[in-house]
Amino acid sequence: MKNKQERPGGLAGLAIKNLFRNPATQVHQFGEDGIQKGYRGKLLYDSTTCINCVMCMRDCPTGAITIKNLGTKEEKQMHAYLNLGRCVFCCQCVDTCPKKCLSCSSDVLLANFNRESLEIEL
Amino acid sequence: MSDREKNERNHKVVVPIGPQHPSLKEPGSFKITLDGEKVERAVVEIGYNHRGIEKACESRNYIQALYIIERVCGICSHAHTSCFCQTFEDLAGLEVPRRAHYIRGIVGELERLHSHLLWLGVASHEIGFDTLFMYTWRDRELVLDLLARIGGNRVNYGVNTYGGVRRDLEPELMEDVLHVCDLLEEKLKYYADLAMTESTLIARLKGIGVLLPEDVKKYSAVGPVARAAGIMDDIRVTEPYGVFREIAVNPVTDDHCDVYGRTLVRVKEMLEAIRLIRIMVKEIPDGPISVRPPRKLPVGEALSRVEAPRGEDIHYIRSTGADAPDRVRVRAPSEANWHGMSHMLEGFQLADVPIIIAAIDPCYSCTDRAIHLIGDGVNQLTDWAQIRALSIEQYKARGIDPGSIKIREF
Amino acid sequence: MLLAIFHVLVFPGLLFLGAYSFLLEFVDRKVYARMQSRKGPPWYQPLADMLKLIGKKVIVPRNAHKFFFAALPTVSLAAVCAAFLCIPIWGGTAITAYSGDLIAVLYLLTIPTLCHFLAGYSSHEVYSTIGAFRTLTQMFAYEVPLFMAFLSPAILAGSWSISGISAFYAAHPLYTLINIPAFLISLLTSQSKLERMPFDAPEAETEIVGGALVEYSGRYLAYFRATAITELTAIASVLAALYLPFSTGTPWLDFVLYLGKTFGIVLIMVLLRATMARIRIDQTLKFFWSILTPLAMAQMILNLLLRGGLGL
Numbered sequence: 001m002k003n004k005q006e007r008p009g010g011l012a013g014l015a016i017k018n019l020f021r022n023p024a025t026q027v028h029q030f031g032e033d034g035i036q037k038g039y040r041g042k043l044l045y046d047s048t049t050c051i052n053c054v055m056c057m058r059d060c061p062t063g064a065i066t067i068k069n070l071g072t073k074e075e076k077q078m079h080a081y082l083n084l085g086r087c088v089f090c091c092q093c094v095d096t097c098p099k100k101c102l103s104c105s106s107d108v109l110l111a112n113f114n115r116e117s118l119e120i121e122l
Numbered sequence: 123m124s125d126r127e128k129n130e131r132n133h134k135v136v137v138p139i140g141p142q143h144p145s146l147k148e149p150g151s152f153k154i155t156l157d158g159e160k161v162e163r164a165v166v167e168i169g170y171n172h173r174g175i176e177k178a179c180e181s182r183n184y185i186q187a188l189y190i191i192e193r194v195c196g197i198c199s200h201a202h203t204s205c206f207c208q209t210f211e212d213l214a215g216l217e218v219p220r221r222a223h224y225i226r227g228i229v230g231e232l233e234r235l236h237s238h239l240l241w242l243g244v245a246s247h248e249i250g251f252d253t254l255f256m257y258t259w260r261d262r263e264l265v266l267d268l269l270a271r272i273g274g275n276r277v278n279y280g281v282n283t284y285g286g287v288r289r290d291l292e293p294e295l296m297e298d299v300l301h302v303c304d305l306l307e308e309k310l311k312y313y314a315d316l317a318m319t320e321s322t323l324i325a326r327l328k329g330i331g332v333l334l335p336e337d338v339k340k341y342s343a344v345g346p347v348a349r350a351a352g353i354m355d356d357i358r359v360t361e362p363y364g365v366f367r368e369i370a371v372n373p374v375t376d377d378h379c380d381v382y383g384r385t386l387v388r389v390k391e392m393l394e395a396i397r398l399i400r401i402m403v404k405e406i407p408d409g410p411i412s413v414r415p416p417r418k419l420p421v422g423e424a425l426s427r428v429e430a431p432r433g434e435d436i437h438y439i440r441s442t443g444a445d446a447p448d449r450v451r452v453r454a455p456s457e458a459n460w461h462g463m464s465h466m467l468e469g470f471q472l473a474d475v476p477i478i479i480a481a482i483d484p485c486y487s488c489t490d491r492a493i494h495l496i497g498d499g500v501n502q503l504t505d506w507a508q509i510r511a512l513s514i515e516q517y518k519a520r521g522i523d524p525g526s527i528k529i530r531e532f
Numbered sequence: 533m534l535l536a537i538f539h540v541l542v543f544p545g546l547l548f549l550g551a552y553s554f555l556l557e558f559v560d561r562k563v564y565a566r567m568q569s570r571k572g573p574p575w576y577q578p579l580a581d582m583l584k585l586i587g588k589k590v591i592v593p594r595n596a597h598k599f600f601f602a603a604l605p606t607v608s609l610a611a612v613c614a615a616f617l618c619i620p621i622w623g624g625t626a627i628t629a630y631s632g633d634l635i636a637v638l639y640l641l642t643i644p645t646l647c648h649f650l651a652g653y654s655s656h657e658v659y660s661t662i663g664a665f666r667t668l669t670q671m672f673a674y675e676v677p678l679f680m681a682f683l684s685p686a687i688l689a690g691s692w693s694i695s696g697i698s699a700f701y702a703a704h705p706l707y708t709l710i711n712i713p714a715f716l717i718s719l720l721t722s723q724s725k726l727e728r729m730p731f732d733a734p735e736a737e738t739e740i741v742g743g744a745l746v747e748y749s750g751r752y753l754a755y756f757r758a759t760a761i762t763e764l765t766a767i768a769s770v771l772a773a774l775y776l777p778f779s780t781g782t783p784w785l786d787f788v789l790y791l792g793k794t795f796g797i798v799l800i801m802v803l804l805r806a807t808m809a810r811i812r813i814d815q816t817l818k819f820f821w822s823i824l825t826p827l828a829m830a831q832m833i834l835n836l837l838l839r840g841g842l843g844l
Binding site for chain 3: 008009010011012015016018019021023024025026027
């Protein structure tokens, strides 16, 4: 590596240039949320294709998802419950599901003020 | 005479840096004994952030454990899962498709870019160079957005799974990877130039936190700390794995042995990472991206190593044939670097302490361990009832009777 | 009499000082942010910060000296305000112009630094004590070149009052060129006096958590912050009066010129702050004593010789 002249304030040129450029930061509240396509967000559930194998429940690292059959064995009424406080949005359940009835959306604005409303039905 | 009185008599001050301090991003404690502005003695205390990750993995099945392992480190999550998957695949005898190796390699190098950019920002903030801090973190966003598109999250990408990767790289995404590489290369060259010419930066970094090659071996330091002392310990070079069996990595070393050397090593490694990403994107083969992994592992044990951005990462799995590991051991790179810390700190000034600590790129929660002392009757494990009894005793000695307070059972 | 009180209290006195300090702090922060390609604060942010601090609870450490702890912020703010009244802003002469007011201003501007030291020392806390000693060490480093650099134009002008020096250079504008080295030295030393990057070792946030003022809170901290921002205004005004004293003769045009000059000086100071890393206290000492002090001394000798040679 060749030795170059050491001098202070080498950033000055770039700093002055940046004065006349648009800032890199943006106000989030009114700006774009910057969520990319294919982001792993809240789960989507299709109850018609679910076969109640509960593979997703077995593979969920945090035990956030619960699948319940509220009907009978013949006439299924499938319901999925997700605890958003526990979910780590790894989407392993989506990969595991043999019938592909779970999928992930890009919905990430899920914060809430009380713990109870974090438990939602999908 | 107590330590405190002794220090006061000798005009020495003990400055506590941490557990809460603006220069530490995670809790860790450093007791610095000062003689004027000079550090005379430094005691490193870690363990404020123990999370019991290994135990958590042992009580879950392999699929679940993968996502726990991903959360060992907030920065090098991909390196940890790569290492864990590699260990699993060794034990299960899985043949990972070549395309999966390439995708793992691309994500790994992108992660190295974002980790080193983050480090450059943190280090320049520690020496009060906030402008460089803002610039590097701004450029890091490019990589993070890319990783979010590849994996689906900014930090825990979740790209790896046993036997391959979970998501494929689409052609247009690969074009964007190349585009980001072009953008970043220009900026990184500027930063490399800046690191070599900016005299205030050099004045603060050169000759600070020296760890000579023999000390590196003595304290078994890894990663950029070792490479800055001229010791080549990059696993990608010394023991290639995955994609690096096909693509050769140019070793990056430096002979400054100090914080400045570590900075140069990291900046050069970023340029090397960009070169590797370009080759990998060009030469990526077609084919499947994963094979189906077994749910249970055969009896046995395996250990594997991966080069994380901070150094050598070691994972160990022992299996008894069940669907959950019997023992998991994670040796995060920061753990190896803590041992030389007090040696690095001693003899320098108080003003240098934050940058010397930051120079190993410490990751406190990756590292923290609980210690269980066995033998000599020093069993320090106390159960809930014992702790409660002890605390009641202590309060009674102070004249307070907390016996009537009901405590919720956990 | 009433007019004099108006001059002292409102314009160009204390109210103007407060308002202009907030404006300059906003410029400082906004330009700093834009240089770092950030958005930066809105224009009312300095005022909002100040109001918020004044509304906060004051916590006095148990083993601190109660009287000193409360009195020091007020004393330092008062010293800066007093210094500002000696600087000409409207119409060539200051409100309280007298012979030798340059010396008085320099001494008055030393008081905040001493207050910082005493505040840190009386807080009885390890970080603030280290910060206090660093403040004092740095003061011994920059005070000599600062005084020499500020007095060089006075020697050439043959007057010890800021208004007098202004008038002299307004009459002989070319002589200001001689003082350019002194101007650069005083910019660096002022940066050090204001404890700004690269000389902010006394309050280095990542090392000693903010230094001498670490125990301060509420309105006392607000007074110290007010001291810092008014000191910036005062020093920028002194620099403008000493080194850039061009004037047109009409008071309001001169005032606009004054605003332009101080803006320019603050912009240079922001650029210094943005482009350098914080240097260590021993490096600061070395820099001031081995580079700036000889330079300042050379400037002073040059000005003495020129004064004799030019026959002023």
